[in-house]
Amino acid sequence: MHNDTGDTVVGPASGARQSLGAPPDLNADTLVRAAEAATASEQPPGTRRTQARTDAPRPAATASYRFRIGGLRDPISLDRPARIGRRPTAPRVVDGAAPRLVRVVSPQREVSATHLEVRQIGVSIVITDLRSTNGTVVLVPGSIPRKLLQGESIVVSPGTLVDIGDENILQILPLDRRPS
Template sequence: MTAGDQREAAADTIAPTGDGLGDHDGATISAADLRRLRGDHDGTTIPRGERSAAPTRAARARIRLSSGEAVALDRPIVIGRRPRATRSTGAELPHLVSVESPSLDISRSHVEVIPDADSVVVVDLHSTNGTTLLRGGEEPVQLHPGEHTVVVTGDVVDLGDGVSFAFEDLP
């Protein structure tokens, strides 16, 4: 195993947190934690060569907007008043989902949803008014701009101005 492979393998494992949580919010979970919670794997990491680029349940995984519209999680999704794809490749153009925001509380490109083989993350795209994650039985969490947050089926993301979306049938 080369030094680069060792660094990648170390990045894919969970580091012990010690006695304190440091700057960890106590609610964030890693993809490995998510696999263990679901019981999909024995907790070992999946070698990078075995990861697929698309979600394993792409045909069913989706988000449902508060308007009732459903969008398949077969590739990244950018949601906003007038969303743009700035970091995409020709092979994987994201879904661009426009939402109404009469009070202009929602940014042009407000949030991105990124599916992976075994998890889905949501990223606030440095929106002006922020993004809130609502998870059943827990306090609302304000997402940190640019930070990837793992979501699970049933989670709801509130963009403001009466617009939200829920995650359904995630891997």
């Protein structure tokens, strides 16, 4: 008997075949079984094996949003997450790229040690209050200021201002489309 494993066949778990004219049994379980791919010697006569294309084009580099703290600092790219605070630390478990740690001055200690995270996810910018003591106020253009709850996240747009205390105000900047 010829062992044909070149196609996937989905059918009832019982293995019983249905005639083409019979309505399907909607209550039957479906079982999908995986099998090893056939080698060239096991292929049916008259067929040929093709190679998968491996020279696929690489995706274009994605543009990154940026933010600025106050008017004095250079813009900071969101090519990886940023954690902002008096003495920011990375999380114990990092998912993806290690975060950029951004230290701010807080003479009145209004800014928590690790106060806020700013992250670009696809084409969205997500601000997360990292359970700060004194809170985070977000002003999205065209909206009223909103104080985030401890641990709350919000999606923002370029032009958004984020006040974390002690006159530390982040401004979300447009995409940086310059090649890196």
